[in-house]
Amino acid sequence: MSQIELPKAYNPADFEDRLYQFWQDNDLFAPRGDGEPFVVAIPPPNVTGVLHMGHGLNNSLQDALIRYWRMKGRPTLWVPGTDHAGIATQQVVENQLRKEGKSRHDLGRSAFVDRTWKVKEEHHRIISQQLRKIGASLDWKRERFTMDEGLNRAVRQVFVTLYERGLIYKGRYLVNWDPEAQTAISDDEVEYKEVQGTLYHIRYPFADGSGFVELATTRPETLLGDVAVAVHPTDQRYSGLIGKLLKLPIADREVPLLADPFVDKDFGTGAVKITPAHDPDDFEMGRRHNLQQINILNPDGTLGPNVPARYFGLTAKVAREKIVAELTELGLFVDAVPHKHQVGHAQRSGSIVEPYLSEQWFVRMKPLAEKAMHALKTDQIRFYPKRYESTYTTWMEGIRDWCISRQLWWGHQIPVWTCDSCGHLHVEMEAPTTCEHCSASKLTQDEDVLDTWFSSWLWPFSTLGWPEKTLDFEKFYPTTAVVTAYDIIFFWVARMVMAGMEFTGKAPFRDIYMTPLVRDAKGRKMSKSLGNGIDPLEVVEEFGADALKFTMVYLSSQGQDINLDKDGFKLGSKFANKVWNASRYLLMNIPEQGVLPPDQLTKNGADLWIESRLNAAIRAVDSAMLAYRYNDMGHTVYEFFWNDFCDWYIESTKLELYSEQPSRRRQAASKLVHLLEESLRLMHPFLSFITEEIYQKLPGHALSLVIAPYPVAHPDRDHPEAEAAFGALQNLVAGIRRVRSEFAIDPARDIEVVVSVEKNFVHASFLRENRDLLAQFSGSERLRFSEGEQKPAGAVTIVNRGSESWVLVRDVVDLPKELIKLAKSIERSKDYISSVERKLSNQAFVNSAPAEVVDGERNKLVEAQGTLTRLEAYQHELSELA
RNA sequence: GGACGAGUAGCUCAGUUGGUUAGAGCGCCGCCUUUACACGGCGGAUGUCCGGGGUUCGAAUCCCUGCUCGUUCACCA
Numbered sequence: 001m002s003q004i005e006l007p008k009a010y011n012p013a014d015f016e017d018r019l020y021q022f023w024q025d026n027d028l029f030a031p032r033g034d035g036e037p038f039v040v041a042i043p044p045p046n047v048t049g050v051l052h053m054g055h056g057l058n059n060s061l062q063d064a065l066i067r068y069w070r071m072k073g074r075p076t077l078w079v080p081g082t083d084h085a086g087i088a089t090q091q092v093v094e095n096q097l098r099k100e101g102k103s104r105h106d107l108g109r110s111a112f113v114d115r116t117w118k119v120k121e122e123h124h125r126i127i128s129q130q131l132r133k134i135g136a137s138l139d140w141k142r143e144r145f146t147m148d149e150g151l152n153r154a155v156r157q158v159f160v161t162l163y164e165r166g167l168i169y170k171g172r173y174l175v176n177w178d179p180e181a182q183t184a185i186s187d188d189e190v191e192y193k194e195v196q197g198t199l200y201h202i203r204y205p206f207a208d209g210s211g212f213v214e215l216a217t218t219r220p221e222t223l224l225g226d227v228a229v230a231v232h233p234t235d236q237r238y239s240g241l242i243g244k245l246l247k248l249p250i251a252d253r254e255v256p257l258l259a260d261p262f263v264d265k266d267f268g269t270g271a272v273k274i275t276p277a278h279d280p281d282d283f284e285m286g287r288r289h290n291l292q293q294i295n296i297l298n299p300d301g302t303l304g305p306n307v308p309a310r311y312f313g314l315t316a317k318v319a320r321e322k323i324v325a326e327l328t329e330l331g332l333f334v335d336a337v338p339h340k341h342q343v344g345h346a347q348r349s350g351s352i353v354e355p356y357l358s359e360q361w362f363v364r365m366k367p368l369a370e371k372a373m374h375a376l377k378t379d380q381i382r383f384y385p386k387r388y389e390s391t392y393t394t395w396m397e398g399i400r401d402w403c404i405s406r407q408l409w410w411g412h413q414i415p416v417w418t419c420d421s422c423g424h425l426h427v428e429m430e431a432p433t434t435c436e437h438c439s440a441s442k443l444t445q446d447e448d449v450l451d452t453w454f455s456s457w458l459w460p461f462s463t464l465g466w467p468e469k470t471l472d473f474e475k476f477y478p479t480t481a482v483v484t485a486y487d488i489i490f491f492w493v494a495r496m497v498m499a500g501m502e503f504t505g506k507a508p509f510r511d512i513y514m515t516p517l518v519r520d521a522k523g524r525k526m527s528k529s530l531g532n533g534i535d536p537l538e539v540v541e542e543f544g545a546d547a548l549k550f551t552m553v554y555l556s557s558q559g560q561d562i563n564l565d566k567d568g569f570k571l572g573s574k575f576a577n578k579v580w581n582a583s584r585y586l587l588m589n590i591p592e593q594g595v596l597p598p599d600q601l602t603k604n605g606a607d608l609w610i611e612s613r614l615n616a617a618i619r620a621v622d623s624a625m626l627a628y629r630y631n632d633m634g635h636t637v638y639e640f641f642w643n644d645f646c647d648w649y650i651e652s653t654k655l656e657l658y659s660e661q662p663s664r665r666r667q668a669a670s671k672l673v674h675l676l677e678e679s680l681r682l683m684h685p686f687l688s689f690i691t692e693e694i695y696q697k698l699p700g701h702a703l704s705l706v707i708a709p710y711p712v713a714h715p716d717r718d719h720p721e722a723e724a725a726f727g728a729l730q731n732l733v734a735g736i737r738r739v740r741s742e743f744a745i746d747p748a749r750d751i752e753v754v755v756s757v758e759k760n761f762v763h764a765s766f767l768r769e770n771r772d773l774l775a776q777f778s779g780s781e782r783l784r785f786s787e788g789e790q791k792p793a794g795a796v797t798i799v800n801r802g803s804e805s806w807v808l809v810r811d812v813v814d815l816p817k818e819l820i821k822l823a824k825s826i827e828r829s830k831d832y833i834s835s836v837e838r839k840l841s842n843q844a845f846v847n848s849a850p851a852e853v854v855d856g857e858r859n860k861l862v863e864a865q866g867t868l869t870r871l872e873a874y875q876h877e878l879s880e881l882a
Numbered sequence: 883g884g885a886c887g888a889g890u891a892g893c894u895c896a897g898u899u900g901g902u903u904a905g906a907g908c909g910c911c912g913c914c915u916u917u918a919c920a921c922g923g924c925g926g927a928u929g930u931c932c933g934g935g936g937u938u939c940g941a942a943u944c945c946c947u948g949c950u951c952g953u954u955c956a957c958c959a
Contacts, residue, residue: 557896
């Protein structure tokens with residue numbers, strides 16, 4: 001029969017690239033057809049680097065989703081794109097320059113930006129290549145970049161609109177300052193880490209020489225910016241002293257002692273120094289008391305203006321030591337005690353964040369957050385898993401204004417122009433040529449750029465053409481789902497909902513699936529510094545893209561992080577290998593007279609059983625998809641294909657496949673081909689390349705699996721009775737196999753088995769009809785059914801529900817061993833029976849449990865008692881022998 | 883300090899509304915190179931479902947409590 005050959009070894013590298021090219025050449029990733037679209041905008045990777053395993057996971061999961069819905073027939077679109085990643089990308093270029101001994105200022109803004117574009121191009125090329133390698137079915141014609149012309153327009157439009165709505169303002173505030181990147185960053189870009197610091201106790205003398213106030217601080221160097229000392233108004237220790245002046249050492253200023261209820265009486269000495277320009281709390285307190293703000297830092301974090309000359313240019317660390325030394329000399333230093341506290345670090349550069357006074361642009365977030373909360377309350381968005389709702393809500397409730405200006409060159413320059421003559425502000429889409437106020441023609445654009453997230457938060461609609469009313473926007477917005485890691489809820493997900501609600505009046509997507517995080521085998525976060533990351537491309541090279549995707553799907557449960565080393569991908573690779581080999585086997589048995597159409601197939605018990613199992617698998621995948629339960633999808637197809645289809649169904653057909661009669665061979669082979677074809681469609685979202693490669697070899701195949709219909713569960717293929725009957729057959733076979741294994745009977749040796757079935761056992765006739773199958777599976781050509789005969793002496797007895805089987809292995813029976821095992825089985829059986837009996841004799845159970853549960857227990861009891869009877873008879877017989 | 887999550891087989895973890903004699907993958911043990919697959923087949927062993935209470939006819943599953951880990955948010959100098 002052998003007609004079609006597949007290479008003996010599964011080698012994904014042989015066909016993956018070719019197939020991806022084929023898919024692209026035929027434009028199969030473009031949305032097609034009518035109906036409700038299914039749309040996902042890719043979380044745009046940063047053009048700073050290359051893809052890491054987080055992308056591997058995330059894009060594998062999206063691809064499975066996209067391919068499934070595409071096969072389901074919905075117009076399906078997955079929009080590709082990348083993010084310019086302001087600080088990160090600028091840093092890459094600055095690091096390059098540093099190696100060349102230059103700074104960005106040596107190049108100048110425009111040359112620097114040009115150079116950054118080149119870095120962008122290079123990384124972009126790699127990233128898009130990588131996404132193709134892992135098989136991501138993105139519609140590349142629609143690819144976008146956060147700084148392409150269309151998105152620039154969207155960004156400007158949003159800035160101008162927010163400004164006009166009074167939601168953007170400029171102001172001089174204390175912001176988080178990254179002294180390394182020398183830019184402001186938002187609150188969300190600050191990561192607090194616990195650091196072992198020191199609490200310094202120091203004294204400030206009263207100006208009139210009447211003693212001193214002792215206070216505690218972790219940052220003595222900020223003394224140079226102090227403008228007051230505060231205590232709690234009801235603090236007895238300081239009553240009567242409020243309002244007196246203190247002489248600030250070193251800085252030689254006089255500062256007042258104030259009362260403010262914010263101060264905690266129980267911390268330190270109950271007195272706190274106030275540095276409004278360098279501490280958020282002090283900033284607030286300074287405003288309440290109308291205090292001066294004295295900035296003492298340069299943009300690079302060294303001490304700068306407003307400090308004594310000997311402190312100029314010192315780093316905070318050095319200045320701190322110097323201050324402590326000077327205070328000691330002055331006799332004002334009391335003590336230094338170890339103190340753990342939280343210190344903010346910049347997410348990107350890792351440097352310690354300085355609260356820093358500067359003029360920045362902010363977005364007023366409360367009104368936006370309210371709309372975004374409304375979207376959740378009205379079920380316009382749904383989180384999977386649901387518990388992330390509270391993360392979202394909590395953040396929205398505590399929202400603070402968003403500092404959006406960055407002192408960088410790489411990014412969207414702020415669309416604000418100031419008139420050189422009169423200082424009038426113009427917030428416009430395009431550069432104005434004359435001042436609307438004084439008609440002067442010289443205007444200067446704000447030098448700063450916008451936070452990267454100010455373009456990312458528009459992603460679901462800006463990529464579809466907004467603010468233009470494009471066909472894509474009309475048809476594909478709002479999108480359906482966003483798939484991303486949970487650590488990005490604040491930065492991206494929440495803000496996208498805000499932007500969607502504010503600018504389009506709609507939530508930008510309905511479903512929010514939070515992926516797990518990939519960690520290393522020890523559960524640590526993968527990071528460059530630890531060197532424990534896994535390169536998804538290496539996984540593709542070693543195991544194939546299908547192995548990558550299948551493993552990721554199989555291991556992604558609801559919200560549980562995945563611990564994995566590279567060997568973990570063997571899971572997917574072994575499964576793909578299994579699919580390969582089973583398919584190879586079936587392909588070499590394609591009937592030479594051609595595959596029979598489904599309506600000419602005659603179905604036996606095993607056929608009905610596998611059909612029913614397939615139906616169940618399809619339903620399980622369908623419901624798992626709706627709930628984003630990836631691991632369920634993976635387990636379902638794995639178990640269906642491997643356990644049901646390969647281990648039982650294919651094995652069951654061998655009898656037919658090797659039959660003397662060509663018609664029987666053709667029947668069996670045809671059924672197998674149809675089932676294989678349907679299985680390939682079932683598995684295509686999870687094993688895209690291998691299923692396509694095999695599908696392309698099937699007789700009568702269509703253009704591609706990518707656009708083939710996903711299998712549908714047909715009620716007329718449900719056969720619960722066939723499933724139960726086949727289950728009984730499987731149990732019987734397992735029993736015989738166990739005996740074979742336990743008695744170490746050579747698999748090649750034919751044994752004699754006699755099966756005695758209870759007359760009224762529901763599956764009695766099924767078992768009899770499938771004698772040949774039982775014989776085949778149990779390796780017993782001579783297997784027969786007893787016709788009222790007695791059990792032959794010395795046979796091993798296998799007790800099943802509704803039957804017992806006698807295996808004639810007189811010579812090899814190890815009586816003592818067999819008796820021990822039997823005793824164990826009997827004990828277990830008795831325990832079980834008594835537990836069921838207890839249940840059934842409990843009136844409360846019988847009365848309150850549902851009838852079907854009670855009936856189920858009754859049936860179990862009857863069966864178990866039958867089983868026990870047979871076990872005991874066997875035991876009796878064995879003891880006679882012994 | 884708050885919130886959330888986790889604690890189930892040697893390891894990594896499933897276990898959806900309470901009702902299975904508690905499962906998977908890997909690992910381990912035994913047999914088998916049976917004409918698709920040794921990345922295989924067949925069989926096997928291993929669990930006070932973290933501890934303690936409670937609700938219920940019935941709890942790995944619900945409630946309370948304790949312990950241990952993790953994540954995240956938080957202005958305490």
